[in-house]
Amino acid sequence: MSILVDSNTRLCVSGITGREGTFHSLRNREYGTNVVGGVTPGKGGQDVEGIPVFNTFSEAVRATDANTAMVFVPPRFAADSILEAEEAGIELIVAITEGIPAHDELRVFNTLRKNGRARLIGPNCPGILSPGKANVGIIPATFFSEGNVGVVSRSGTLTYQIGNVLAQRGFGNSTIVGIGGDPVPGTDFIDVLAMFEDDAETELIVICGEIGGDAEERAAEFIAEHVTKPVVGYIAGFTAPPGKTMGHAGAIVSGSHGTAKAKAEALEGKGVRVGRTPTEVAELAVSLLGAAA
């Protein structure tokens, strides 16, 4: 098993005819993901190396039975595209786009929550990879193999770093979920932790957080109450100065809120081992899995 994406995934890509959209759609297909279609208004009827393009999501869903969407359109069109995919009946929407206006994200989040039909991953995220099954997004799949470590992260490259160290020690992943670095992520740590807890293949969970917000603190509470599997944590941004946005729109220490120290302490307070470097995280995971084996 795995979570969110697998061999049942039927992917439709919004913005498939754009440069990045084309490149990553084909890369995802090459990996084995079932890319059934794409949407670009005005380019319906064309195809991208055999992948049919539609004008609207509703047309794409009718024709292809797509159940997953990946959004690659520029920020000013992204909220609209997410809402269009949801309205068409897509159940899982992965938004890669960075820089979506905060009020758009608020509107999208609350609409999806109210309707209760679709799950949004991202925005501003690298996507989801279930090694050996499906890759939806921009995660470089070559560094990851099938295995029993579930990873959920606010950062893309940091995930690659940790996954790579794990791979060097001979461990693989059930699923890697990048929830994104924006202030209003569609899916939070807690949602993904619950899925990993229920996933038979996942035996250990790595949660990779960073400064800003309180998602890690809430995750710590959730882990204490609902997660029986071992969890290893990492928090980036111990040296980040207050008031500075560290690349991700959501990565900012505001006054005394959102510091890496507070997050690490919240996790450790609930029994989660927190590594101080990505290498240490991988070593902790290896030792916990080794002990279980």
Added chain:
Amino acid sequence: MMPWKEHVARSPGRDCDQARPRLRAGGGRDSDRGMRPPRCNKVPGVDLLEYQGKQLFARHGVPVPDGRLAVSVEEAMAAADDLGYPCVIKAQVQIGGRGKAGGIKLAKDRDEVREHAAAILGMNIRGLTVHELWVEEASEIDAEYYASVVFDRSAKAPLMMLSTKGGMDIEEVAAEDPDAIAKLHVDPLLGFQDFHGRRLAFEAGVDQDVVRPIGEMLGKLYEVFVSEEATLVEVNPLIVTSGSSDDGAARAVRALDAKVTLDENAMFRHSDNAQLRDISGEDPQERMAKERGLTFVKLDGDIGILGNGAGLVMSTLDVVAEAGGSPANFLDAGGGSKAEAITSAVEVILSNPKVKAVLFNIFGGITRCDEVARGLIEAFHQVNPQVPFVVRLDGTNDEEGRRLLADASLPNVIVESTMDGAARRVVELAAGRSAEPAGVMEAPSG
């Protein structure tokens, strides 16, 4: 940038005698532009100056005192003549403690305007030079309240707050007397309703005669928040003016200060607001990086850092600090960086004379390590750096990247195979402790 917390030295024992109007230099609190409302997580953006915030307020019908912008003593005097006396001269800088620093003064007449304007223009308020004055009619103050709309990222909804304890640091109020702040979340799909205003006003315990005008003002502040795509709208103090006992004129409410943060990502929809960005307080190196499209934050140390991806760069800063070093910057070269972008980034990093060594930490996904290597080689040709570079390349095309670097045999470039090893090495080099003579290339062990 601005400080994030500053306690305002004001007597907590506010006098509650509302019969006695007080005349004060407006902007009651020594406003701290970085002050954060309680238990909220701010979303970053473009911070406006007080007068810019008030102009946005006026556009949406939020009552504000009449005022004029002045950039010279002459303009200030003309503005004051126009507004009438007494009036208030207010320094326009994005930093707290303006009043305490002498940047807000009440002027009774023309001579006092001349005197105060001359003193405040050019004044240095905690590192920022005053170039602009806001000349404003003085307000008679009966009571000082606090109101705000903030982007609550935890609740994923706008949070509105109202308190009768205005004119002081709201975080202090929250710590000492949390019940003094009425709060509610507004469903962003529904928007502000009149009952929201009534509920906040009654729960905060505002005077009965201003329940309606305060509710109306809250509705307009919410409108500013949504239609201007703000992430913070704060009024401290929100004042109740003195009514007139002669003709029975009702008391009114006004925003005596304005703190507004706009969402940078939404500026494409607000071309009028895009020009409000204040770059006078920006660090020149940060501005240089921004002009080159790089995500850059200046730090205090002496080790230049370049990486790809915000999380990895943040992590790199931490690992360098763990190894005993002190990073000079955060620089995310982003995904898919081409060689020119890397060359350009090296120039930005080296424009800081404090930098004694540079660490490249690349884990290539979209980014190709060979492009990074080409960029670095080009940078050496163009800039001829005098400090050592430690380079760690992993991921897409890493072997090719390392081979390019080996072939170029650049002076002072050391390749390390792990992130931790690279961090240790760059810390040694910055401290001048390296055992390796300069100019030696290490064979990659990975």
